[in-house]
Amino acid sequence: MSNLIDFPKKLMLIFELLHEYYGDQNWWPSESxxxxxxxxxxxxxxxxxxxxxxxxxxxxxxxxxxxxxxxxxxxxxxxxxxxxxxxxxxxxxxxxxxxxxxxxxxxxxxxxxxxxxxxxxxxxxxxxxxxxxxxxxxxxVANMPSFVIDSYTQRIISRVIPNLEVSKYDEFKALFENHLPPDAKLFNEYHALLDTHAKELCHKKIPSCNKCPLIKHCGSFLNHSTGKFDA
Known part of the structure; x- marks a missing residue:
């Protein structure tokens, strides 16, 4: 993992741009x-x-x-x-x-x-x-700061910050938890925003890069500029 990346700043920037674009997600949708x-x-x-x-x-x-x-x-x-x-x-x-x-x-x-x-x-x-x-x-449920990792999160982070030396669940989890404040509300909203972004724009095969709020900060797009990804 590159020592040149300011991960706290980078991760918060991703959150802020997604939140500005999509707004509050109000997740998890349930009655109890x-x-x-x-x-x-x-x-x-x-x-x-x-x-x-x-x-x-x-x-x-x-x-x-x-x-x-x-x-x-x-x-x-x-x-x-x-x-x-x-x-x-x-x-x-x-x-x-x-x-x-x-x-x-x-x-x-x-x-x-x-x-x-x-x-x-x-x-x-x-x-x-x-x-x-x-x-x-x-x-x-318990409202504790335990960051949730899923395939959507891995896809987006691996594209925005390419060449990460992380691949396992616990490694991605540590990336967030070691560089963000332990705030359940932040983790809640961040995870929901990543899922929404993956479903709306950062698709698995052909992402809609031209509409993406992260485009100016996405390493994969800046490196390749093809709009097509395998991840």
């Missing part, structure tokens, strides 16, 4: 902390709109509660969340997180007073909860 947890699992390996359909099904079936998910037959649960894809696996994951929640009296607000690392470690011990989902829950 538990719904956010459910959404974090249902959106694994699928588009958010598919997770939303599954969430709506759960609400219509009166299953948007930990106790309800624990008691319902797993085949019924799987069919209810079918729109999210991988529904059999996700049904098991929902059962697992609800079993975990029982230790906290089904009250995820208790997590807000926990140590961040301890909570994240416990979540990673729950079946089906990987680093990204754990960070989703720590950030958006």
């Amino acid at each position: 902390q538990f719904e956010t947890i459910v959404g974090a699992i249902l959106t694994q390996n699928t588009a958010w709109k598919n997770a939303e359909y599954a969430i709506l099904n759960l609400k219509e079936a009166n299953l948007m509660a930990p106790s309800a998910i624990r008691s319902v037959d797993i085949s019924v649960l799987a069919e209810t969340i079918r729109p999210s894809g991988y529904f059999n696996s996700k049904a098991i994951k929902l059962k697992a997180i609800c079993a975990f929640l029982e230790f906290y009296n089904d009250d995820p607000s208790q997590w807000e007073s926990m140590n961040l690392r301890e909570l994240r470690s416990q979540l990673l011990g729950v079946y089906g909860i990987g680093p990204e989902t754990a960070d989703d829950i720590v950030l958006y």
Whole structure:
């Protein structure tokens, strides 16, 4: 990783330009902390709109509660969340997180007073909860500064700051957390803005560079100016 890059300044510039362009994202869209947890699992390996359909099904079936998910037959649960894809696996994951929640009296607000690392470690011990989902829950449910990394974040940062010597989840996570203030509100908004930008302009194959608010600061564009990327 180049020692010539002022990462705190660069990362904040990216945030400020995206925020100026897109405005507040008001993420995570949910009616409760538990719904956010459910959404974090249902959106694994699928588009958010598919997770939303599954969430709506759960609400219509009166299953948007930990106790309800624990008691319902797993085949019924799987069919209810079918729109999210991988529904059999996700049904098991929902059962697992609800079993975990029982230790906290089904009250995820208790997590807000926990140590961040301890909570994240416990979540990673729950079946089906990987680093990204754990960070989703720590950030958006417990309101703690744990930066969420996904493919959108990796794509944008790797393009704007090319030749980074980072490739793994924890390395990207450290890039943000080591160079930004530990502010949950900032991490929340930053992650949401990166996701929006990836969906709107910084597409995987043919990004819309001419409309991009980062164009003057994007290393890949300035180096190649082709408008086509493999990343």
